[in-house]
Amino acid sequence: MDSDSDFEPHIDESDDESWELESETSDSDEITDTESDITNTSSSSAYSTNDTADKTSPKRARSPLDGDDGPPRSLPPFRPGRVQGFQLPDEIRTRTEKSRYLSVVEFFQMFFTLDVVGRLCEYTNESAHTTGISKPEMYKGWFDVEPEEFYRFLALLMYMGILPAPSVERFYSAKSLYNGLWARAFMEKKRFQQLLSFLKVSNREREDPKNKLAKVTFLLEFIQRRCQNLFQPGRNLAIDERMVRNKGRYSFRQYIRDKPTKWGMKLWVIADPETGYTYNFDVYLGKDTGMQGDGGLAYNVVMKLVKRLAGKGYRIFFDNFYTTVKLLKDLFMIGIGACGTILSNRRGFPTELKNVKEFEKGSKRGDYRWSRDEEVLTVQWRDNKTISVMSTFHEANSTVKVTRRTKVDNKFERIEVKQPIAIKDYNKYMGGVDRSDQLINKYHGLRKTNKFWKTLFLHMIDISRVNSYILFNDWRSKNKDVLELRRPNRYTQLDFTEELIRDLAKIALYAQVPVASMHIYHVCHSIIPVVSAKRRNCKLCYDKYQQEKKTNVKCDGCGVHLCFVKKRNCLLAYHTR
Known part of the structure; x- marks a missing residue:
């Protein structure tokens, strides 16, 4: 196997050497020069197969009757350099060290390591002693937090995510309906409020005033590195934005009308469609942060997220917000394939495919046409409405059969129509970030706060929890003979989270329900x-x-x-x- 250094990102047009093209076809694919169910294209105004009709036009829309020679060069073969799935940390080398990964808490602690939690304790203690003067009631009775207690604090935050209540007070209430909840088994209410109030994720003296994320940069960068180092994704990846709810006042707060979470921070995310694993992310800080550049915001976002993937034959899927001809060509030049939907009014869209209304009049459901500009293929397919997709690794006439319901003689019938492989793959792999969002939001631990950096801290817990769940399942599947790793066949995210909470808080599986104590935390004096x-x-x-x-x-x-x-x-x- 060639090393990554063998790949040359800047391609010389005169070089006769070419990468090997890997076939995109499957048993169900149909690549043919004659399609019996395509309408007579010579009579259609949308595209024509008559060569004499094209003498006045430099380019024409291609039909299924036209052969696709493919791009002048293909992508490099997929060579990620690591086996797909969970990757042991670099510090784990011996068989004895490998055998110790038997519990869920060990996987979570790959993200929130003892060293990281120790630093968070140090920053939190410093914050309490520094700002406690301005919060005398909260500071009263404070004692320094240690890593073991901080892990219990993280467990309690996750517990509040799987069993939400209207307020913290309800978790500790002795009244009916709420009495018997397990929050007090982790720590007393006053102590939880103290830790939440004095929580600090950075060294105040080293914060860069020009960095909007200075209060949480240390943790963000560490979790980013861990997400990439601990997992090897498959060939196909998806890029999309993620909204993290927070209505506080800060300069980069976003509003997206079509998202379930409309107000909050926007994160650019690259995720694995097969598992929902968050592989990389970046926080959007607004237009004035230098991310626009020559290629525009979307261009620079994608280039930043895929930096580690260059030259290895990955394939990236994204929506029409990101898709441009320049982006697809530049990704191709660094050995990354790309596929995305595109609007017909976008710069660089083939002129011969812009007459969408004429195409719809002269075609039926399942018809398609295409155009190629060197490595960039544009496919336009008629479904309920016309869909356009650009790709640098698909063939124009590779199709599959799909079933659609259509109205015939006032009755709905199921019919089979052809769908280009480019659109099939887009539908299959584009949902990677949505799948990741679903896993995170199902039991998220976000709490109402006007401090955006605390929301990001809580979101890092959620990312670490979901990613460690995915890694643990992958590790179990590779070590089925290890008794300690055996779990029920349907081992859900909730099962994993509950087990993780118990391990972090050191609570037995069948422990007795805690009762409200008369001697609670803040009674540290005589009541006279x-x-x-x-x-x-x-x-x-x-x-x-x-x-x-x-x-x-x-x-x-x-x-x-x-x-x-x-x-x-x-x-x-x-x-x-």
Whole structure:
């Protein structure tokens, strides 16, 4: 097998050497010069097979009756350099080290490693001691967080994703309907609120003021590298945008009307269509971030995401937002095939295919026509409406049979029509990012916050959880003889997440339901009522009922004014809620 260095990205037109073309046909493909069910093209105004009719036009739309010689050069053979699927981390070399990957938590900790969590603990502790002065109530009773507790914190965030409740208070409520939830088995409510409040993902002193993502860059870059290093995708990949919900105020907040999540941050994502694995991503920071460049925003986004894939024969699928002739040709020059839908008004679209209305009048469902500009093939297919696809690795007349329902004599009947392979492959592989989004959003741990970087932190947990689920399943399929890796045949994402939460929080499978404790975290002092010189609002009455009830009694331990009368003992209720 040739090494990646053998591939030359800048092609000399005079070079007689060519890459080997791999066949796109399958048993169901039909590549033929005569199609009996295609309409008589000589009478159609959309395209003509009569050579004499084309003397006044430099190019014409090609029909299925025309042969396709293919591009002058083909893509390099697919040589990724690694076996498809899970890749052991670089530091794992011996058989003993390999055998230790037997539990779900070990796969999650490949993303949130002990070193990374240690740094997050360091930044969070520093944040608590630095900003605690401005949050005295929250800072009271603070003690430094250690990695073991931080993993429990991550587990609790995931638990709140699989079992959502309206608020954090409901998870800890002792009232009916909510009593018996397991949040207090992870940590007390006040401690969870402290960690969420003082959470920090960066070193404040080293933050670059020009970097909009400075508060979370360290974690984003680490998860990006891990996503790419731990998994070898198949030949086909999809690129699309992903919306992460957050309605806070920041300069790069986006609104996309057609997305299920309309407000939030936009991430450019490249994902594996077979598994939904998030292979690479990049956060969109707005038009003023230098991503426009000479080729435009979409061009630069794609080139940045596929940087590690050059020269290895990958095939990328994307929609009409990204598709341009320049992008497809430049990807081809670096050894990457591309396929995407395109609108007829896009620059570079073949002139001979722009008369879409004429084509629809002179054709029936299943008819297609095409045009080739060296390596770029444009196929136009008539379905319910006309669809145009550009590709650098398909043949024009490669087709498959598909079933469609159509109305004949006021009755719906199923008919078979021909579909170009380029469109079949696009429909099959373009949904990679959508599949990844479905896996992530099913049990996402996002919480309402006006700080965008906290939302990104929570999204990194979700990406790590879903990717580790995919890696674990792949590892199980390759080690079926290992007893510790055996799971039910239908081992779902929910099963994996529940097992991961238990392992991180060290909760037994059949542990007893936790009960509300009278001695909760923030009672770290004696509850002694003392008379104050000033009357102030009872804190519990005001916070809980928005009532201004004055009292001159306060707790000697914490200094909080609370009612202490026969009918209303807020002093006790406040310290035992």
